[in-house]
Each structure stands twice: as C-alpha cells, then as structure tokens.
Amino acid sequence: MTFDDYVAELFLELNLDGEAEYHREDDLYATIGLDSLQAFELVLVTEEMAGLSVPPAQVPLIFTLGDAYDYYILAHKPANADDPV
Numbered sequence: 001m002t003f004d005d006y007v008a009e010l011f012l013e014l015n016l017d018g019e020a021e022y023h024r025e026d027d028l029y030a031t032i033g034l035d036s037l038q039a040f041e042l043v044l045v046t047e048e049m050a051g052l053s054v055p056p057a058q059v060p061l062i063f064t065l066g067d068a069y070d071y072y073i074l075a076h077k078p079a080n081a082d083d084p085v
Contacts, residue, residue: 001076006049006069013045014038024066032065042068050075 011018028034046068047053052075062068
C-alpha cells in the first residue's frame with residue numbers, strides 16, 4: 001500500500017477530510033487537527049489495516065502521517081525478509 005493509499009483509507013475510516021493534499025511530515029495534531037481520541041482511533045485503524053497490535057511503547061512515537069505509515073510498512077515486513085535465502 002502506498003502512502004497515498006494509506007492516507008486515503010485512514011481518512012475514510014476516521015471520517016476526515018481527504019480532499020486536501022497531505023504529506024509525510026504533516027503533524028497529526030497541528031496540521032491534520034486530530035484530538036487525542038482521533039489519535040487513538042488512528043492507532044486502532046492502523047492496527048486493523050496492518051493486522052497487528054501496536055506495542056504501547058511505540059504509540060507515543062507516532063506524531064506525523066509519515067510515522068504512522070512507516071509503522072504500518074514495518075508491520076507488513078515479513079519476519080524473514082532480512083534473512084539470506
């Protein structure tokens with residue numbers, strides 16, 4: 001899933017305005033305008049899309065759309081992707 005696809009799906013699930021152009025560095029609170037409940041929902045939606053559970057220690061590290069997308073991508077990386085064949 002590309003960044004744009006991730007953002008589109010995320011905004012659809014969170015009922016946010018997906019018409020504007022968003023960037024990886026956009027702050028979830030200052031730029032996007034999320035409140036704490038929406039930020040929690042973002043984590044839940046990301047978990048659902050990736051089929052994972054975000055470790056509680058990782059949640060405070062998600063400040064931008066890029067942070068959320070990077071965590072999503074990391075979660076989709078197969079466990080043995082770095083193992084030599």
